[in-house]
Amino acid sequence: MESSSQFALFKDSIARRILSHTDIQDSASELDDFSSYLASESWPTLPDSLRTATYEARGSVSTEISLDSTPVSFTDTLISYGFASDQEDAFNFLKKALDVYVDDACAPPPVWRTTRKSECEICEREVPLTYHHLIPRATHTKVLKRKWHPESMLNSVAWLCRPCHSAVHSVSSTDELARDYYTVELLLGRADIQKWRTYAAKQRFGVKRG
Ligand SMILES: [Zn+2]
Ligand SMILES: [Zn+2]
Known part of the structure; x- marks a missing residue:
């Protein structure tokens, strides 16, 4: 299982897309499993510059991907769970998730706000806010x-x-x-x-x- 921080950002981006089609997934662990699966299937097919995107490397990241390189397992899963109606729709789902992923991966490091809360008010993780x-x-x-x-x-x-x-x-x-x-x-x-x-x-x- 991939554990790079880029992969984690990509998986989060997929999880949020699934979340916006609410009611289909009924628990958080299913959301986790489902987004892990979709992210793992598609991640290896993405260009290297995307998989290693960082703030420092932001100038060389291209989000150009082709319909043909989208894995069949990814497309079929989205269609069978009702998140996409056809191959092109599944491709668009991936592209939208990638756009958000690239924004996140290439964002400057957040400021550590010592003057305010130290934990996120939603997930309660102690991370920059x-x-x-x-x-x-x-x-x-x-x-x-x-x-x-x-x-x-x-x-x-x-x-x-x-x-x-x-x-x-x-x-x-x-x-x-x-x-x-x-x-x-x-x-x-x-x-x-x-x-x-x-x-x-x-x-x-x-x-x-x-
Ligand atoms: Zn949070
Ligand atoms: Zn806001």
Whole structure:
């Protein structure tokens, strides 16, 4: 089983794509097994520059992959579980997961925020954190106009590790986050985030440590 940090980031990216087709997987361990399987099947077929992507090597990473190189096992599995309707659809699933993976793998190392929490507020891992605007900035004008929240609440943040931060944005739109999921408690009340939390808490590799 692959254990490079790049593989772990790729697997997380696949897990989040599965999570956004909610209800199909019913437990976090299935999410873990299923994303491990899909990631393991496709990882060896990816170009070297993708598999070794880092912040330092970001200039030489290309996400060009071909439909023909997508493994049959990957395509067939996605189709049989209803995540894709045909080969091209499965290929697009892989491409979208790869785009997010490359962003994560090539991101600069996060700042270690010693002034705030030391654990991610979702997965509770002690890793470098990013801050998530619970009421995303892009929605502030709308939030005030529609009186969703008072101005004093606009700058509330949650401290999240990068994988959890991406998970929050992949399951919900910015408007929905601003209107309905503007506290960590509300986020944790979602079934998909609970499933992600259980999954993420068990992952050992791939989270950049300070
Ligand atoms: Zn986290
Ligand atoms: Zn955010």
